[in-house]
Amino acid sequence: MTLPPGQRAAEGFPRFGTHLHHPPPPVPADPVIEIGGDLTGTVTLTPADLAKLPRQERGADFHCVAGWSATGLLWEGVTFAAVYRTWIEPLQTTGAPISHLTFQGLDGYRSTVLLEDALADDVLIADRLDGQPIDADHGAPLRLVSPSQYGFVSTKHLCRIECHTSRPPDPDRWSPIAGHHRARVWKEERHRHLPGRAVRPVYRLLIAPIRRLSARGSRTGPR
Numbered sequence: 001m002t003l004p005p006g007q008r009a010a011e012g013f014p015r016f017g018t019h020l021h022h023p024p025p026p027v028p029a030d031p032v033i034e035i036g037g038d039l040t041g042t043v044t045l046t047p048a049d050l051a052k053l054p055r056q057e058r059g060a061d062f063h064c065v066a067g068w069s070a071t072g073l074l075w076e077g078v079t080f081a082a083v084y085r086t087w088i089e090p091l092q093t094t095g096a097p098i099s100h101l102t103f104q105g106l107d108g109y110r111s112t113v114l115l116e117d118a119l120a121d122d123v124l125i126a127d128r129l130d131g132q133p134i135d136a137d138h139g140a141p142l143r144l145v146s147p148s149q150y151g152f153v154s155t156k157h158l159c160r161i162e163c164h165t166s167r168p169p170d171p172d173r174w175s176p177i178a179g180h181h182r183a184r185v186w187k188e189e190r191h192r193h194l195p196g197r198a199v200r201p202v203y204r205l206l207i208a209p210i211r212r213l214s215a216r217g218s219r220t221g222p223r
């Protein structure tokens with residue numbers, strides 16, 4: 001097994017994120033995804049709407065920017081690209097095209113992604129993980145999954161998608177660990193301004209609570 005540069009395999013799939021001091025948000029009785037922003041209208045998607053799209057499975061590893069990877073996960077859901085083509089593209093204005101999307105979770109978490117990256121074939125709005133409905137720890141009821149990008153892109157508890165015709169202001173502009181705008185794991189795009197390799201030791205401090213990182217990932221290169 002080869003992991004991307006600077007990653008180490010975690011045992012299992014830990015719950016992680018900026019929200020760890022809170023329990024996961026309760027799952028709404030009738031979950032929806034609201035879509036809005038620089039469009040000619042808004043849409044509210046229900047699970048029944050998503051069920052009209054072809055169901056997809058994607059096997060993938062999951063890579064947190066802090067350096068742990070969960071390996072061999074199986075996600076099920078619909079591609080974000082299918083959602084985009086079915087419900088968002090028809091609402092494009094005649095002005096500037098959509099360039100960025102902000103995904104928001106029920107806990108208030110947000111991630112902003114280039115449209116081009118969100119349309120990749122491995123990007124799902126997932127409702128199942130390893131043959132079970134996604135549990136609260138991993139983003140119930142629905143989560144974005146973009147396995148080729150660091151985990152911070154993969155917003156859990158997805159409830160809103162905001163469409164933009166230019167990059168919206170970064171809420172984490174002044175954060176010392178501001179995430180890279182593209183966050184492609186094989187290019188080690190960890191930090192917005194610093195080389196990925198340089199920030200490895202700093203990010204690793206964040207994963208001290210995650211024990212039992214195996215050394216398997218170190219095979220891909222020196223640490």
Ligand SMILES: Nc1nc2c(c(=O)[nH]1)N[C@H]1C(S)=C(S)[C@@H](COP(=O)(O)O)O[C@H]1N2
Binds near residue numbers: 137153
């Ligand atoms: N809603 C929400 N989504 C989130 C986060 C979060 O705090 N809230 N953390 C992100 C980060 S940094 C990572 S690594 C992954 C962790 O996913 P997991 O808890 O399923 O391992 O979720 C991402 N998506």
Ligand SMILES: [Mo]
Binds near residue numbers: 066152
């Ligand atoms: Mo992360």
